[in-house]
Amino acid sequence: MSPRAVVFDMDGVLTDTEIIWDEVRRGLAADEGIPWPPEATLAMMGMSTQEWSSYLVGTVGLSGTPEEAARRTIDALVARYAHDLPELAGAVDAVRRLAARWPLGLASSSPRRLIDVSLETLGISDAFTVTVSTEEVGRGKPSPDGYLRACELLGVDPATCVAIEDSSNGLRAAAAAGMAVIAVPRPDFPPAGDALALADAVVADLDSLTVDLVEGLR
Structure with missing residues (x-):
C-alpha cells in the first residue's frame, strides 16, 4: 500500500x-x-x-x-x-518533488515563529498542508506528540505515513508514532546508533529522497 x-x-x-x-x-x-x-x-x-x-x-x-x-x-x-538561513542542498527540490505526489506535513521542534519565517524564506510554505510546532503539543521529541498531531491534522493513520528525520530524538519520535522513517543523518550532529537503527531507510542527501524510495516503505 x-x-x-x-x-x-x-x-x-x-x-x-x-x-x-x-x-x-x-x-x-x-x-x-x-x-x-x-x-x-x-x-x-x-x-x-x-x-x-x-x-x-x-x-x-x-x-x-x-x-x-x-x-x-x-x-x-x-x-x-533574517540574513543567514542556510538551506540544506536539495531541500526545496525534495519538498516540491514529494508534494507533487503526497500531502505534506511538518513536525518541528522550532517555535511557530521560526517555522513560519523559515518556510516563507525558502518559498515552500504552500507545499505543506499542515505544520506543527512542539510548542503546540504536550511533549517534544523523542515523544511522538508532534508527529501524531501532524498525522491527525492530515487525517491519516501514522502507520500509513513516512517521516523524514535527521536527529536521534527525531528518529525516536517518528518511530514511536508508528511511522516509517527515512533518516538523513548530519555528519556534524550524527544520530546515535540505536536511533539510526530505527530508520527504515538511510540516505546520504536529499537528492536521494525520491518518490520511488518513499513508495517502497508502506
Missing part, C-alpha cells in the same frame, strides 16, 4: 540551522561566563521550547526564568535568520 502522507522535520533536514541554534545558546551561556556542558547540545535537539528553555536555566545555569531564556534565544535566532 502506498503511503498516504509524508511528514518532514525542519531543522537539520530542510535548513542547516542546528549549528546556529548551538551557537546562539552557547553564546547566551558565554555571556554569563557559564561553561557549556558537553552533553547539552545533543540533549536539547528535538525538545520543545518549554523543555529546552527549562534545560538552559535548570541544567546549563542561565539566569532568569525559562520564559526569558526562550525569548532571548528566539529573538537572537530571528535576527540571524
